[in-house]
Amino acid sequence: MADRTLLRNARVLTCAAGTDEQPRDGDVLIDGNRIALVSPGRLDVDEAATRVVDLGGATVLPGLSDAHTHISWPLDFVFDHDGVAASAPNAHILDVAAVTRTFLESGYTLVIGAGVLQHQDDVLAKDFIDRGLIAGPRIVPSGAMVTEPGAIGADGGLMDVAADAKAMREVVARQCDAGVRAIKLFISGDGIIPEFPSEDTYMNDAMLVAAVEEAGRYGAIVTAHARSAGSVAMAARTGVQLIHHACFVDDLALAALEARRDDVWVCPGLHYLYAMVNGHAEPWGMTSDRLERSGYERELLAMVESLQKLRTVGISILAGGDFGHQWTHHGTYAAELQRYVELVGMTPVEAIHTATRNTGPLVGLETGQVREGYLADLLMVRGDPTTDVGVLMDPARRLAVMKDGVFAYVNAEIYP
Ligand SMILES: [Zn+2]
Structure with a gap:
């Protein structure tokens, strides 16, 4: 040919x-x-x-590109992280291959991992895709998410746990040695687990600086689940490259982001919140009562407002966000762009840029x-x-x- x-x-x-x-x-x-x-x-x-x-x-x-992906979540995923993590690895990795193929067939040629359920999911998928053995996008692979003792996910066995900067360096080095190139930290709560409200902030500057430095040695980026204003500000001032969610952005957080305008990216995950708040998850057990306790309705309003602020000061926004639930099914990834147009007031081209030209510079x-x-x-x-x-x-x-x-x-x- x-x-x-x-x-x-x-x-x-x-x-x-x-x-x-x-x-x-x-x-x-x-x-x-x-x-x-x-x-x-x-x-x-x-x-x-x-x-x-x-x-x-x-x-x-x-x-197109999606900057917050979980290819570990099978096509029939229903919020059972533990079940998937404990499932037989041979069957699970075939589920992962079905997901990478779905991304590609949906027009997505680049994804950034945001945490896996079995340690090697992203790294293995990337290897097989790059060798042309299975279908899928380019992958910037993530590993297990990283949290701190007592914080969200610390006792489930799914995440890596780091108690201080030294432990953080060890976790990051170990993941990068295994091929990970997008470290995923949990530095705020998430209201969907009511004991860990979204406004709570975890970790500290020293731990994040350690993560960014250590990752930098491998040419890897650090990404952070950061819903609270405090976590957004901390991520921005410590050099975290990709900030997920950024639901609450106060003046301090905005100033910290603005100071790093050329080397920080924000990936909100707007459609996920929109779908939750609008009851799309109800058939799968996300009752209105649980939703109310999550505070997501207020968070959705805050996120839209935050995105307006970020646009005003010229922060690069990236499309992506937790697709793969039954109510945000794999294959519907471009719904994120639709929400940017409908809820944030972006033009279609501006929304398309969040899934195209904005992403390349982040991953080189x-x-x-x-x-x-x-x-x-x-x-x-x-x-x-x-x-x-x-x-x-x-x-x-x-x-x-x-x-x-x-x-x-x-x-x-x-x-x-
Ligand atoms: Zn996620």
Whole structure:
């Protein structure tokens, strides 16, 4: 097969321009695993040496990214973390493979792990995907989540526990030696477990600095579950690269984030909160009583307000967030973008940027833009996601997904 592929007759949304960009008629030439040329109109190529694929006016945009993923949660997951953790590893890892395939087929070519249920899930999946043995996105692999004694998750056996900066260094080094490249810390509570309210903050500056330093030796990033304002401020001032949730952002937290505008990212997980608060989880036992005790309704309002503040000061927001429950099912990942448009007031292109151009710099990959020299990770859809971001949710509109210059998914309904 030719090393060069021409995607002809496309509507190209580069995500390399401003938030007012509209898809334009063009051709995209792929050479090896990189984008060689993005040309308006038709490009002349030597068709004997180039594979030409006519897209019939479909939109080409960068492959999408999700910055808070749990590929450990099987397709039929129902909040039973302990059950999955204790399940037979051989069956479990096949569940994981089904999930990575679902991400890819949903248009996602890059995910960042946010904690696993069996220690090697992310690392094993990444290895098999990178060797072309199973289908899946690029993975920045996480390991077990890290908490401190007495804090959320400390007594369940699912998480690693660090009591101080020294222990933190050891945990981070051990995980990184095993291949982890996204350390996941728990530095606030989570109201869904009422004994650990979201406003509570855990760990301290010394522990976070230790984590960031140690991870840095391996080229790994540190990510943190941080719902309370105190935890957001602490993560921002200690150099944590990826802050999850950031539900409560007070003046102190905002100032700390603003001071690190160029090297901090926030991944809220808005759709998850929205779905919980709107009763989507009720059929699976999340009663209105439990929800009320979680404080999630207030938290959803706070998160929307916080996201407005972050946009105002120019903090990079990343799409992603805890997909894989039955009420936020695997495969519906782009619902996060829909919520950004509906609840936060982003334009569709701004929302798409949270799942494309914003993510590459965090993980040091030239992805998320249809741009010469960038990795050829692309999504092809029928319809215009810049007028209706919901287009990205619809499997029937998904023509194909290219990863690393190769067609990694082709819709068999469209191309039988
Ligand atoms: Zn999570």
